[in-house]
Amino acid sequence: xxxxxxxxxxxxxxxxxxxxxxLGVSRQAVIALESDKHDPSLDLxxxxxxxxxxxxEAIFENPHA
Numbered sequence: 001x002x003x004x005x006x007x008x009x010x011x012x013x014x015x016x017x018x019x020x021x022x023l024g025v026s027r028q029a030v031i032a033l034e035s036d037k038h039d040p041s042l043d044l045x046x047x048x049x050x051x052x053x054x055x056x057e058a059i060f061e062n063p064h065a
Contacts, residue, residue, distance in 0.1 A: 002061035
C-alpha cells in the first residue's frame with residue numbers, strides 16, 4: 001500500500017528507530033511499511049495517523065479508489 005510515511009517522518013527529523021519507538025513497533029517494521037513491503041493493521045494505521053495528526057486517507061493510498 002503506497003504511503004507518505006517516509007516523507008512525514010523525514011519532515012519531523014525522526015529516524016526509523018525513533019518512529020518505531022513512538023508507534024511501539026520495531027525499526028524493521030517501519031522499514032517494511034516505508035518500502036511498501038508490509039501493509040499496516042487497521043490499528044497501526046490509526047496510530048500512525050494520530051501521531052502525525054492527519055487522517056488515515058492522507059497518509060495511505062486507497063488501492064480500491
